Amino acid sequence: MSTINRRMFSLALLLAAAPLSAAELPATDSNKHLGVATCAASQCHGSAIPRDSTGVLQNEYVTWTQADPHSKAYEILSNEQSRRIAARLGLGNAREATQCLDCHTDNVPAARRGEKFQLADGVGCEACHGGAEQWLASHYNTGSVTHANNLAAGMYPTNAAVARAELCLSCHLGTENKFATHRMMAAGHPRLAFELDTFTELWRTLGRQPHFRDDAEYRQRKEVPSHSFTWATGLVTEARLRLDLIGSHHFDGIGMFPELAFFDCHACHRSMKTVQWQRLPRHGNGGPGLPFINDGTFVMSLALASAIQPDTVDELQSALRSLHAAGAESVESIRAAAADLDSILGRLDRALTPAALRGHELQLLAAVLEIGAEGNYLDYASAEQAFMAVQMLVLEIDDPELESQLEALGNSLNDDERYRPAQFARLLAELRD
Ligand code: HEC
Ligand code: HEC
Numbered sequence: 001m002s003t004i005n006r007r008m009f010s011l012a013l014l015l016a017a018a019p020l021s022a023a024e025l026p027a028t029d030s031n032k033h034l035g036v037a038t039c040a041a042s043q044c045h046g047s048a049i050p051r052d053s054t055g056v057l058q059n060e061y062v063t064w065t066q067a068d069p070h071s072k073a074y075e076i077l078s079n080e081q082s083r084r085i086a087a088r089l090g091l092g093n094a095r096e097a098t099q100c101l102d103c104h105t106d107n108v109p110a111a112r113r114g115e116k117f118q119l120a121d122g123v124g125c126e127a128c129h130g131g132a133e134q135w136l137a138s139h140y141n142t143g144s145v146t147h148a149n150n151l152a153a154g155m156y157p158t159n160a161a162v163a164r165a166e167l168c169l170s171c172h173l174g175t176e177n178k179f180a181t182h183r184m185m186a187a188g189h190p191r192l193a194f195e196l197d198t199f200t201e202l203w204r205t206l207g208r209q210p211h212f213r214d215d216a217e218y219r220q221r222k223e224v225p226s227h228s229f230t231w232a233t234g235l236v237t238e239a240r241l242r243l244d245l246i247g248s249h250h251f252d253g254i255g256m257f258p259e260l261a262f263f264d265c266h267a268c269h270r271s272m273k274t275v276q277w278q279r280l281p282r283h284g285n286g287g288p289g290l291p292f293i294n295d296g297t298f299v300m301s302l303a304l305a306s307a308i309q310p311d312t313v314d315e316l317q318s319a320l321r322s323l324h325a326a327g328a329e330s331v332e333s334i335r336a337a338a339a340d341l342d343s344i345l346g347r348l349d350r351a352l353t354p355a356a357l358r359g360h361e362l363q364l365l366a367a368v369l370e371i372g373a374e375g376n377y378l379d380y381a382s383a384e385q386a387f388m389a390v391q392m393l394v395l396e397i398d399d400p401e402l403e404s405q406l407e408a409l410g411n412s413l414n415d416d417e418r419y420r421p422a423q424f425a426r427l428l429a430e431l432r433d
């Protein structure tokens with residue numbers, strides 16, 4: 001290793017080891033989280049109107065319940081969108097799934113939950129301000145207790161730019177331990193995007209009253225960064241945390257690609273408004289958001305086998321399922337599964353003679369239509385193969401009644417970007433009946 005390389009290497013180690021901020025995130029701090037109810041008394045943070053006696057508004061609870069989306073973060077896990085996301089991912093009830101609770105509530109372990117703690121609070125006060133166990137009783141003695149004393153007792157430094165960035169990003173970007181994966185997005189979760197200053201201001205001013213007064217008195221009490229510094233710090237922190245995630249082995253094994261949520265969504269998607277994913281039998285247990293191997297001709301081979309070599313159909317089906325499953329594993333498993341499928345197709349190939357096919361055209365057509373009527377041509381590539389097979393067979397069979405329906409079928413495939421699988425399946429079912 002050259003000197004330069006060695007130097008760069010040790011620099012890289014240093015960078016990797018350097019924690020961005022020294023503060024322990026609320027999710028992993030060592031104090032009990034006492035619950036929003038502990039903060040909400042009217043003489044504390046539950047005042048109906050903002051107070052002027054101290055710099056602190058004291059109506060933060062009311063602002064949070066009425067205007068802060070964080071107070072609804074648990075509730076939305078019961079809505080229709082969440083129900084569908086969880087069902088598609090096979091997670092059961094989103095309100096009970098750790099994968100969802102970790103970002104939508106203050107999901108600390110049972111041992112760190114106080115008596116009034118409730119998951120239903122969603123992202124409550126202590127999800128951002130840290131477990132209050134050590135500072136609850138003293139933090140309001142403004143005469144004798146300073147902000148520094150509170151921090152020493154475990155309050156999270158939400159006023160410090162890097163620490164705040166790490167806090168917000170722990171949910172708005174994700175960490176190794178909680179992450180909104182491409183699979184969640186393909187199941188219907190919104191895409192995440194974050195900028196520290198914009199989001200802080202947006203969030204601070206959502207209610208009729210702000211979450212905190214950003215005035216001279218406030219800036220005197222606490223060290224508070226400027227907007228441009230907040231922006232710059234948020235930016236660099238996000239970039240570094242993102243790179244940590246990309247470099248992490250945590251997401252290995254999800255598929256052939258590194259986690260797709262790290263890639264530019266619009267590089268692959270022109271539109272993400274529709275979720276048409278459904279579990280197809282031939283895709284095995286693969287979930288939403290996986291790139292499936294183009295299997296249009298494999299599916300047609302299934303139809304062919306059912307007409308001329310019915311005893312290979314089951315084997316073919318299972319090898320095709322394995323190929324799709326391998327797509328979620330590694331490049332090597334794909335190669336192995338491809339070889340297996342090929343050996344079965346080899347048998348079909350050897351059985352394929354003009355004599356073997358003759359007289360089976362109607363059977364073949366029926367198989368192609370049946371597969372389609374069952375909704376298996378969800379992808380345009382297999383629909384296109386199916387159409388070409390149907391057209392060829394109908395013309396060969398020479399049935400004017402069937403021929404008259406070909407045009408509508410062809411039209412439904414005119415534009416691959418507007419392909420509607422349900423419509424195509426309906427047309428095939430009509431042809432079959
Ligand atoms: C890494 C953290 C993270 C995880 C994990 C996560 N979410 Fe979210 N979720 C968010 C954030 C942040 C938003 C708000 C995004 C925005 O608007 O910028 C959000 C938004 C949503 C929304 C839309 C809310 C709205 O008001 O429109 C739904 C629904 C949702 N999540 C459900 C789920 C479900 C169900 C799961 C579990 C499968 C889950 N989330 C897992 C962070 C997460
Ligand atoms: C999404 C994170 C988040 C949640 C949830 C949250 N806060 Fe805050 N809070 C902040 C940030 C950021 C600040 C501004 C930085 C600072 O002053 O530390 C702040 C500031 C404050 C302040 C200080 C105002 C001042 O003038 O010094 C109080 C008091 C406060 N929050 C109370 C609450 C209470 C009570 C709740 C629950 C009802 C709550 N917060 C929920 C993030 C949050």
Ligand code: HEC
Pocket residue numbers: 069070072073074076102103104105106123127128164167168169170171172199200202203
């Ligand atoms: C424990 C996880 C968590 C933390 C920490 C967190 N958020 Fe959120 N945030 C969420 C979730 C989940 C939602 C979506 C809630 C919903 O729609 O009901 C959300 C929503 C928001 C929204 C509304 C987004 C929209 O598109 O309407 C803003 C703004 C926001 N958060 C800002 C912040 C800021 C600023 C911080 C740091 C001070 C922060 N959040 C910390 C989980 C978190």
Ligand code: HEC
Pocket residue numbers: 182185186187188190191260261262263264265266267268269272273274275276277288289290291292
């Ligand atoms: C490398 C290409 C690639 C990137 C980048 C990518 N996706 Fe996907 N996405 C896919 C594939 C492949 C599927 C599965 C397609 C299918 O099921 O028909 C998919 C499926 C989806 C679906 C469901 C579409 C449907 O019709 O069912 C949504 C929504 C989605 N992705 C959102 C996103 C978001 C948000 C991002 C960015 C964070 C993203 N994708 C990045 C390739 C990508």
